[in-house]
Amino acid sequence: MNRFTDQHLTEALKQGDATAFKELVETFRDMVYNTALGIIQHEADAEDVAQEVFVQVYQSIGTFRGEAKLSTWLYRIAVTKALDHVKKQHRKKRWAVVYSLFGEQQETVAAAADFHHPGVLLDNKERAAVLFKALEQLPDRQKAVFVLHKLEGLPAKEIGEVMQMSQATIEGLLHRARNNLRKLLEKYYRNEQE
């Protein structure tokens, strides 16, 4: 989508044009969903977060000044909301552990099953599941940068615009993410052998 269409769409959205909103959703829904899915690793939750992203866009389009591309803005909201969701889930799990210590009945926190991304080639399914397991353990920013780069194919410059960081910072984060993933995978294989 080029800048003119972006501008046109933004103007129409600001005027409350329902057709423009539908067009926006149809154009970007898979992009937003795929980003959320990469970070959350749960299909239903990712769809929920993707919808929340569009709700926020609908409610706050008036504040969008058009300095960045619409897609950049959407990526930014999606990443923030997906990371918030993961944090919330972790908090829930921690409280569930605390409650279980006091013997209070809580929903049982089942160990997360392997996540299989629907877009991954069949030959790579098992390996990708191992990679996603390791990805879960990365710090937020490294996780977001890795997902945007690997699953959405964004170059460092564009990721920088999404994350509001310099290209060099993004490259550094990507480098650290790869190193940390390798270390986690080595640890995984060491534990497998024991």
Next chain:
Amino acid sequence: MKKKDKQQEIEAIMRSLDGAGRASAGDFFFTRLQTRLQQKSSSAWERATGWIARPAVAITGLLLILLLNSIIVVRQVEKLADGTDQASLQAFAEEYRLEVPTFYDNTDKTE
């Protein structure tokens, strides 16, 4: 697993997302989104009336109003009872000249 094989496997895992396609959101994504938007955009007034109409809130509110009314009524009755007693006694005493004459009342008359 040999060290070399392990390293190769790790590299293969690192490349496992290469060429992955985009995951697609469900078929009725927009319909569900519209429903969510309608729920969210219900006006503040609708939300307030909805909250008030909840049985727990409505009953508590009603009980509070009744309690306040009872307190006010009891206080008013007490105040009225005190006031009427005094007034009626005074009126009765004046009617039948039952006031207790004082020393000053007598001196006024003699002068």
